[in-house]
Amino acid sequence: MRQVSKKTVAGAQRTRVSPIYRSSKSSEREDVMNLSSSMIALSILSSGSGSSGSGSAINPYQDDGGDMPAIEGSKARAAKKAFTTVKAAAPWESKDYKAADPAQLSAIRSMKSITAVSSADKLPADPDLRATFIAYRAVDRLQVLAQAAAKAGISTLDREQLQRRFELGLGQLRSFVENAGTDKLTLYYGKASASVQSFALNLPSYTVSGRGDAVASAPDAALTGLSGREVLEVHIGARGSARDTIRVDLSTGPQPPTLKSVVGSINAAIAAVTDRLPDGTIMRNGDGSARSRWSTRFEVREVSKGHYAIGYSLAAGEFASIGEEGAGDALMVAVARHGKSEADAVQLRRVNDPVTDLAASRTVGNDVSVDRAATARKAADIDAKESARKSQNKDHVRPDPTVNAGLTVHASASDADGNSYLVGTARGDYGAVRSDGNSALFLTKVDSGGHVLWRRALATTSHVEGAAISVDRKGNVSVAGTVAEKASAPGAIGHDADLLVARFDSSGEQLTRATIQNIGSDLARGVVADADGNIVVAGSTVDRSGARAGLMVRVDASGAVTQRVRVADVDEVRSVAIDAAGSVLALTGDNGGSSLRRYRSDLSGEMGHRSLGTGVQATALAVASDGRIGVAGATSSAVAGDQANARAGARDAFVTIVSDDLSGARTSYIGGSSDEVADSLAFSDGQVYVGGRTYGSLSGARGGVVDGFVARVSTSDGTVGAVSQFGAQGDVTGGVEVSVVHGGRNHLGLLGLSSGELAPRESAKIVDQTGIRPVPSGMGIAGLGAISGDTFRLQLDDGVIRTIAITADDTLASLRDKLKKVVGKAAMISLVRGEQDRTSLKISALPGHKVTLLHGVTTAEKGDALAMLGFTAGTVSTPVSSRDVKIRPGGRYGLNLADELAIVSKESAAQAAQQLASAAGELKRAYGSLFWNAGKAQIADGRPAGGGGGSAADRAKLASYKDALARLSAVSSARPTGSLL
Numbered sequence: 001m002r003q004v005s006k007k008t009v010a011g012a013q014r015t016r017v018s019p020i021y022r023s024s025k026s027s028e029r030e031d032v033m034n035l036s037s038s039m040i041a042l043s044i045l046s047s048g049s050g051s052s053g054s055g056s057a058i059n060p061y062q063d064d065g066g067d068m069p070a071i072e073g074s075k076a077r078a079a080k081k082a083f084t085t086v087k088a089a090a091p092w093e094s095k096d097y098k099a100a101d102p103a104q105l106s107a108i109r110s111m112k113s114i115t116a117v118s119s120a121d122k123l124p125a126d127p128d129l130r131a132t133f134i135a136y137r138a139v140d141r142l143q144v145l146a147q148a149a150a151k152a153g154i155s156t157l158d159r160e161q162l163q164r165r166f167e168l169g170l171g172q173l174r175s176f177v178e179n180a181g182t183d184k185l186t187l188y189y190g191k192a193s194a195s196v197q198s199f200a201l202n203l204p205s206y207t208v209s210g211r212g213d214a215v216a217s218a219p220d221a222a223l224t225g226l227s228g229r230e231v232l233e234v235h236i237g238a239r240g241s242a243r244d245t246i247r248v249d250l251s252t253g254p255q256p257p258t259l260k261s262v263v264g265s266i267n268a269a270i271a272a273v274t275d276r277l278p279d280g281t282i283m284r285n286g287d288g289s290a291r292s293r294w295s296t297r298f299e300v301r302e303v304s305k306g307h308y309a310i311g312y313s314l315a316a317g318e319f320a321s322i323g324e325e326g327a328g329d330a331l332m333v334a335v336a337r338h339g340k341s342e343a344d345a346v347q348l349r350r351v352n353d354p355v356t357d358l359a360a361s362r363t364v365g366n367d368v369s370v371d372r373a374a375t376a377r378k379a380a381d382i383d384a385k386e387s388a389r390k391s392q393n394k395d396h397v398r399p400d401p402t403v404n405a406g407l408t409v410h411a412s413a414s415d416a417d418g419n420s421y422l423v424g425t426a427r428g429d430y431g432a433v434r435s436d437g438n439s440a441l442f443l444t445k446v447d448s449g450g451h452v453l454w455r456r457a458l459a460t461t462s463h464v465e466g467a468a469i470s471v472d473r474k475g476n477v478s479v480a481g482t483v484a485e486k487a488s489a490p491g492a493i494g495h496d497a498d499l500l501v502a503r504f505d506s507s508g509e510q511l512t513r514a515t516i517q518n519i520g521s522d523l524a525r526g527v528v529a530d531a532d533g534n535i536v537v538a539g540s541t542v543d544r545s546g547a548r549a550g551l552m553v554r555v556d557a558s559g560a561v562t563q564r565v566r567v568a569d570v571d572e573v574r575s576v577a578i579d580a581a582g583s584v585l586a587l588t589g590d591n592g593g594s595s596l597r598r599y600r601s602d603l604s605g606e607m608g609h610r611s612l613g614t615g616v617q618a619t620a621l622a623v624a625s626d627g628r629i630g631v632a633g634a635t636s637s638a639v640a641g642d643q644a645n646a647r648a649g650a651r652d653a654f655v656t657i658v659s660d661d662l663s664g665a666r667t668s669y670i671g672g673s674s675d676e677v678a679d680s681l682a683f684s685d686g687q688v689y690v691g692g693r694t695y696g697s698l699s700g701a702r703g704g705v706v707d708g709f710v711a712r713v714s715t716s717d718g719t720v721g722a723v724s725q726f727g728a729q730g731d732v733t734g735g736v737e738v739s740v741v742h743g744g745r746n747h748l749g750l751l752g753l754s755s756g757e758l759a760p761r762e763s764a765k766i767v768d769q770t771g772i773r774p775v776p777s778g779m780g781i782a783g784l785g786a787i788s789g790d791t792f793r794l795q796l797d798d799g800v801i802r803t804i805a806i807t808a809d810d811t812l813a814s815l816r817d818k819l820k821k822v823v824g825k826a827a828m829i830s831l832v833r834g835e836q837d838r839t840s841l842k843i844s845a846l847p848g849h850k851v852t853l854l855h856g857v858t859t860a861e862k863g864d865a866l867a868m869l870g871f872t873a874g875t876v877s878t879p880v881s882s883r884d885v886k887i888r889p890g891g892r893y894g895l896n897l898a899d900e901l902a903i904v905s906k907e908s909a910a911q912a913a914q915q916l917a918s919a920a921g922e923l924k925r926a927y928g929s930l931f932w933n934a935g936k937a938q939i940a941d942g943r944p945a946g947g948g949g950g951s952a953a954d955r956a957k958l959a960s961y962k963d964a965l966a967r968l969s970a971v972s973s974a975r976p977t978g979s980l981l
Contacts, residue, residue: 073941079887080940083932085184088124090927091133091140099920100143100913108145109161114138114169115176128890128930131180131187136923138173139895142166143916149909159904166903166912167377177895178873184890185926186850186875192894194878195844196853197832199432199870201769202454202762203812203839208314210759212752214307215259219300221308222256225750230257231325232748234266236273236294238317244273244293247325259308262751263298270294296320309752312759320758321417323743327755328355329684330744332420332450333691334409335708335726336734344368344404346422348450349726351710353745355685358712359699359724364450367407369426369442372435374403376900384907404428405435407442412680412737413471415506417756418448420739423469423479431455433771434868440771441466441481441500445508448744449754454508454762457771464500467539468527468575475506480527480537483515497521501537501555503529509763514559520544522551526575526621528584530601533557536584540572550588552576554603563603570595575621579629580660583607587621587631594618596631596658610662613640618656624683624715627660632690634677641665644718653678653692655713668718670711672696684740687721688713691736694725703727708736764811770868775805791856792866794819796826797849803856806865812841819843827851841869843876850877887940893926895919 072080091097108114115138117123123130148154149162177189186192216223230250237243248269254261275283275293283291295315303309314320331351338344348365351358379401386398405428414420426442428435432455433442441458443466458464458481466481484497499516501524516522518541526538534556541551550567567573567588574594575587584599594616597609612618615637622630632655638647639656644666652671655678659665670676674696681690690711696702698709699722707727713720727733741755748755767774775789791805802822806815812831819829819841826849832840845851852875856864866873877892879885885892897919903909 076937076940085930128185146913149903188894192892198841200838208759211311214303214309215752216308219260236320323755324746327743327746330741334737339731344406358722369405369407369428371403371405377902380900381908384911388907411469412739414739418741423466433457447754467524470528472529478529480524507761512559528576538573538576580627629658631656632678632681639667644668651675679735680737691738699723699725704731706732708733774808788861790863790865793854795852845878848880
């Protein structure tokens with residue numbers, strides 16, 4: 001083929017033919033040569049217009065394979081200079097390569113890492129090529145595992161082994177991709193993204209609203225169960241001030257009551273409370289009418305078609321609660337369930353009228369701790385099986401993929417508003433707290449109807465077991481637990497353990513938190529707070545010599561230890577309480593028996609004690625309003641003192657009522673032919689209610705392996721009035737914790753409402769909702785120096801890595817403002833609001849920038865806040881334009897993989913293999929993006945990427961060139977062939 005002059009290629013529109021054979025004797029030959037050269041130039045213009053010979057588009061991510069050089073303009077030549085990567089043969093280009101070769105299976109199963117590089121591998125030094133090749137090989141190996149698991153006839157054991165190796169390999173691939181030191185490429189384990197979003201946390205708006213449950217088909221439909229003689233009480237006030245009690249007598253309104261009439265009566269009663277000046281003068285509106293003191297109002301809301309409920313809106317700064325005049329108490333029973341029906345869950349049961357019908361309880365909620373990874377795998381498996389279903393039954397319900405991680409309740413308590421608090425141990429994700437594999441102390445607040453108001457979890461870099469709870473007169477909640485480096489078994493703490501104590505207010509805001517460190521091993525069993533805000537934590541201690549003793553530690557309101565008492569000749573202090581005089585009551589286990597002891601409020605000395613007897617294991621303690629003391633547990637012998645009834649079995653549950661001066665006691669036994677144990681007790685309306693477990697039958701046939709029970713015992717004569725037993729087939733009931741719902745025996749449930757606080761506030765602070773340990777104030781943005789507390793790190797483009805710390809007062813709003821100062825114009829930091837004030841923090845990279853999120857440095861004193869906020873480590877970036885993405889080397893490439901990818905079934909394995917094949921294709925695209933080709937040249941110069949593209953002017957010029965070429969070809973064919981020689 002003739003060589004075309006450089007001017008012809010670079011500037012085709014002004015093509016010139018070299019002056020060859022210009023003698024006067026060769027005019028015909030000159031015409032022929034000019035004609036021939038013109039044809040060549042026009043031919044190049046036609047074929048270089050952006051289409052191959054077949055007219056198909058050129059892929060900018062791979063070579064076009066043609067031998068004709070593309071015509072490159074100035075923009076293309078400028079863009080081409082950035083492509084400096086020296087090409088190296090890719091693994092898939094090897095003549096011996098075989099994708100997902102099953103012959104590799106045995107070797108892959110024995111690999112320590114799915115990203116392992118052997119000495120025989122010849123990897124290029126270029127970081128982009130190296131990372132791409134390693135990731136590709138890892139994806140290929142995972143494909144082998146997935147395809148093996150997708151085969152029919154594979155045994156369950158073999159598939160489980162493949163799944164374990166697959167899960168480990170996915171984690172290794174994720175870690176490699178997140179930490180790959182690439183240059184021009186940015187690889188993502190998941191999808192390539194321009195933004196990342198945190199967990200949804202509470203961030204209250206100025207106006208607080210809420211609603212009850214739907215209970216009526218129409219606003220004016222009669223409400224079943226209401227007599228019309230009920231009297232409601234609405235309490236409204238500002239924080240820290242006394243509330244107005246507004247009485248609403250339904251008998252004065254329309255009969256029978258409807259949602260519309262009840263709402264009208266409540267609003268009329270609220271409006272009747274006038275706003276007054278300090279001298280008593282009524283304040284008036286512009287029209288002269290009396291001004292209402294409160295802006296809180298109720299309304300009827302349509303929840304869905306034909307379903308109506310009562311809603312309410314509270315003005316800024318106003319707090320409101322609702323109850324019923326003269327209502328008695330109800331019970332809230334928290335049951336730890338393990339087994340077939342509610343595996344590792346806490347079930348909430350409400351007894352509305354325990355005085356007359358203890359057996360009439362209903363389940364009002366279930367609380368769980370979630371195994372995040374197992375749930376994701378199960379969800380993926382369900383999705384794969386659902387998509388493989390040949391036909392869909394319209395009544396088919398997708399199975400729930402949630403896998404519980406373990407949630408054990410250890411104690412409960414209630415406040416004056418009828419709310420209940422539960423404390424225990426969570427071994428997975430709980431609420432907004434993301435587990436790192438360690439157990440955490442959990443605290444949950446539920447209203448009188450069993451609705452969860454908020455959840456808290458205290459986590460550290462070690463295991464934390466929740467143990468005890470106490471609610472003081474101010475409504476603050478104190479919890480105690482044990483922190484240890486290792487948990488020897490569920491519910492048991494290993495060596496070198498310390499006490500953990502924390503106090504929260506009613507909104508869930510953490511007021512104090514302290515880890516009480518000591519040489520040896522300390523174990524928490526009980527906690528109580530006095531009227532002055534001091535907290536007493538009780539339990540046991542084991543010194544270096546192995547000597548065991550009871551332990552009580554007094555902590556002041558600031559969290560500082562003021563007294564530590566080692567109780568000699570005592571194995572442990574199992575529970576503590578404050579009596580009517582402010583003294584500390586301690587229930588101890590000693591020499592195979594139990595004793596009740598009284599100490600001075602500052603723990604400076606013992607004031608007296610009463611032995612309950614040998615063989616008695618007393619574990620629960622409570623104080624009645626009249627000063628008498630209740631003790632409960634299990635016993636294999638008679639408890640010292642008077643006997644209200646006889647023992648029934650080898651080991652019975654018991655409750656003993658002790659006089660306030662410890663001089664007398666009377667015991668009631670709750671037992672049958674099998675073993676029973678009492679876990680908790682609570683006083684209410686002249687009765688004591690006992691929660692416990694039985695291996696036999698106390699009232700009806702046993703339903704599970706171990707059933708729960710609640711018993712009512714008279715405080716006047718010790719008579720066991722009623723016992724309600726409950727259980728499910730195959731279940732083992734754990735602890736049964738009973739708390740009193742004050743004023744809960746009411747008719748508000750018929751209105752769809754729960755007694756107590758309306759739209760209760762939840763703390764908006766990040767540390768309260770996530771369990772993140774705060775750094776000292778004033779250290780919100782730091783360098784890489786050593787600081788205490790949990791942090792995460794952030795890098796803009798390729799700049800300095802900054803450490804972002806969460807302080808005690810940070811909310812999502814203040815964290816947003818903090819990050820704005822760091823990112824400047826490189827990213828946008830925003831808040832995304834969802835339902836019920838749930839809000840997420842969103843980080844979006846702006847065009848031309850990237851934001852890299854990194855885990856915080858983890859030590860004994862500080863940990864990673866990134867995962868606890870719900871962020872994933874990695875980079876988010878946004879190109880300047882889609883055109884720039886195609887003509888710049890490298891870019892963003894997401895493998896679109898996820899931790900829930902699993903091969904636990906034939907269907908899920910087949911789906912995983914498909915996703916991995918797609919990931920392999922994306923890595924090939926990433927590889928191709930590093931090299932220049934004709935497709936990129938076309939895009940850079942703004943020329944059409946296919947035969948039919950380009951502007952109208954370009955297409956017109958091309959048509960003109962083709963027409964000229966056709967005419968020149970005709971002239972050429974008319975000339976003698978020999979004239980060209």
